Amino acid sequence: MFSFLSTYLLYILIVPIISIFSFKWILFHFKVKKNVPPSPPKLPIIGNLHQIGSSPHRSLQALSQKHGPLMLMHFGSAPVLVASSAKMAKEIMKTHDLKFCNRPKLKIVDKLVYGSNDITFSPYGEQWRQVKSIAVVHLLNSTRVLSFKHVREQEIRLMIQKIEKSCDQVVDVSELSFRLINNIVCKSSIGRTYGESKFTDLLERFVHVLGVICIGNYIPWLSWIDRLSGLDDKADKVAKDFNDFLESVVEEHVEKRRNVDVQSNEEKDLVDILLNLQSDDAIGFDLTRDIIKAIILDVFAAGTDTTFASLVWSISELIRHPKVMKRLQQEATEIAQGRSMISENDLDKMPYLKATVKETLRLYPPIPLLIPHESMQDVKLMDYDIPSGTQTIINAWAIGRDPNVWAQPEEFRPERFLNNSVDYKGHHFELIPFGAGRRGCPGIQFAIIMYELALANVIYKFDLSMPNGVKDGNLDMSESNSITLHKKSPLLVKATRLF
Incomplete structure (x- = not known):
């Protein structure tokens, strides 16, 4: 009897232990068989966060030169895949686009953009498709973009007049560029412009907070650092101020609708259209006031900040x-034939202008690390095993300067794009300033036509140089630390009329 009990007790104690160790052994060997991308050495708790630096696109490029074009890093406890070559970008945004088209959940973004209910940061799904479709169909399609031609030409004419009044004096091109793009975006999307100085400050704060690394995203139990550093408070304040502004915009349109029955779609701006869709309830999901404001915020922030930069x-x-x-x-002179301005119809006849724009976007992609993706399921990527839920960063800045793709990649040479079919619309992965695939930027046409028209007319009318006898080659080209790649110091120039 005792022997039987002993055996029985031994059995019920040892078998579970053996089972646990057997399970762990199987799990361990299963994990060993996983083929993960190369990784830089990491520290406990923070992982590779200490290697990001003040210019993440440059730091990640340097790391990729040591560890390869596809790296698996760890930001705290979160696995982060970093792609730094056209081949890897194509795998993520084309070959496996559907598996990587989600967005990671980010605390600060949720605060700023109404719980990530916008186009840019919304998780992949039916609501995202509906929200993107609203923007594309009602603001960013070819017909609507062309309908704002008079707005673009009027605002560029005003910018040219301001430069003319300041000829042979110091002109702040950064400020003028911001006002130009902001005014076009405002008139196209909400019907009128708003106070420039207030909006400039608000947008700067928004973009700054958006670009700060939030510790709580990667090490949740250290979220108190974000509160202690003031990041949470800054995000809350920016979110409140932007919400107050957007709420006033929407209310203004609601009041207008009570007094004016706008029938023609051409007379409606984006806010009018969004309110119509909300009242008609014909799009298959609840278009709440917050989602309306999130869409407007996307158009403002993305349309203005990246284009003027x-x-x-x-x-x-x-x-x-x-x-x-x-x-x-x-x-420009040959195309204009003595006319006072370059028109939008002229732009397709200016290959060197388009080459200059492409070369700028190659060297200075507006968002150098693009907006992060997230894998929605396990993926086999170039023989590497990438688990579901892996945040994925594509270094468009590094890809644009890859010496394996571009001859003399650090040099500004628009000629490289003459007689070259490579474009920036997401078809050629060696040039992806706007991303590609399902999560590529839907506003490329809206942005590029403003950009090309403004650049063509400024260069057509003026010779620009550094003021106070400073040599042009000594222009400070330092970058600011932000999600958007901005020139750190304002561009101050001397403008001389050409005719």
């Missing part, structure tokens, strides 16, 4: 390369 980079490089500026001026 690219325009400033183009003009900066042209000042540093007078021969390039001269060639672009010659093209």
Whole structure:
């Protein structure tokens, strides 16, 4: 009896232990068989966060040169896949696009963008498809973009007049570029412009907070650091201020609708259209007030911040390369044939202008690390095993400067794009300033036509140089630390009329 009990007790104690160790052994060996991408050495708790630096696109490029174009890093406890080559970007955004088309859940983004209910940060799903469709169909399609031609031409004419009044004096091109793009975006989307200085400050704060690394996203039990550093408070304040502004915009349109029955779609702006869709209840999901404001915020922030940043980079490089500026001026003069302005109909006849824009976007993609993706299921990527839920970063900045793709990649040479079919619309992965695939930017046409028209007319009308006898080659090209790649210092120039 005792022997039987002993055996029985031994059995009920040891078998579970053996089972647990057997399970762990099987699990361990299963994990060993997983083929993961190379990883930089990491520290306990923080992982690779200490290696990001103040310019993440540059830090990640340097790491990729040591560890390869596909790296698995760890930001705290979160696995992060980093792609730094056109081949890897194509695998993620084309070959396995559906598996990588989700967005990671980010605390600060949720605060700023109404729980990530916008186009850019919304998780992949039916609501995202509906929200994106609303923007594409009602603001970003070719017909609607062309319908705002008079707005673009009017605002560019006003910008040219401001520069003319300041000829032979110091002109802040950064400020003028922001006002230009902001006014076009405002008139196109909400029907009128708003106070420039207030909106400039608000957008700067929004973009700054959006670009700060939030510790709580990657090490949840250290979320108190975000409160202690003031990041949470800053995000809450920006979110409140932007919400107050957007709420006033929507209310203004609601009041207008009570007094005016706007029938023609051409007379409606984006807010009118969104309110119509909400009242008609014909889109298959609840278009709440917060989602309306999130869509407007997307158009404001993405449309203004990235486009004016690219325009400033183009003009900066042209000042540093007078021969390039001269060639672009010659093209503009030949096309204009003495007219006072370059028109939108002229742009397709200006290959050197388009090459200059492409070269700027290659060197200075508006969002150098793009907006992060997240894998929705386990993926076999170039023989590597990528688990579901892996945040994925694509370094568009590094891809645009890859010496395996681009000859003399650090040099500004628009000629490389003449007689070259490579474009920025998501079909050629060596140039992806706007991303690609399902999560590619839907506003490319809306942004590019503003950008090209403004650049063509400024260069057509003025010769630009550094003020106070400073050599053009000494122009400060330092970058600011932000989600958007901005020139750190304002672009101050001397403008001289050409005719």
